[in-house]
Amino acid sequence: EPEVTQTPSHQVTQMGQEVILRCVPISNHLYFYWYRQILGQKVEFLVSFYNNEISEKSEIFDDQFSVERPDGSNFTLKIRSTKLEDSAMYFCASRGGAVSSGANVLTFGAGSRLTVL
């Protein structure tokens, strides 16, 4: 079964450092997403991406965050200057391109745990 792959599985960084989280979505999917989950809290939407641009972003996704699809396979989330409160699990997801309920089914990766010290 096709998978969404995320790397690294766990990253520890110092406050103020830049972090890039990488995702390889399912190959024929056209919509890409990042979510985050702070320990013990709900899964929060960060950003959606389609046709090489951001479709929607939440209030969490401020100027410290950026996303990019640098080539045909990777989808990255960059946090420019990490803060303690950025410590969370970050999930990448993707879905197909057709406008149908079935195409709205998201496939999630296993997540990248970010720990900011």
Add this chain to the structure above:
Amino acid sequence: DAKTTQPPSMDCAEGRAANLPCNHSTISGNEYVYWYRQIHSQGPQYIIHGLKNNETNEMASLIITEDRKSSTLILPHATLRDTAVYYCIVKNNNNDMRFGAGTRLTVKP
């Protein structure tokens, strides 16, 4: 998106059916009901979705009331591996998937 209301937690005996309710009284005509689950800290996993008809797949059944204001996810024979947080989400085809607090289901031996 229409809001959903789910009980914060439920228990179920292993081998028995788990029935997880969801209220979505403000659902619009073009909004679907999606169910996902999250086992421990893994990525959310899609279970099933429907518009107004009942749906069944290899994982679960989804029963949607005739007025579409509520639905029930049924795991017919719950196992210990079904212990997870279950999310009921209502959305149309254009907006993004947003998660609430869900129901923490604990399957007990």
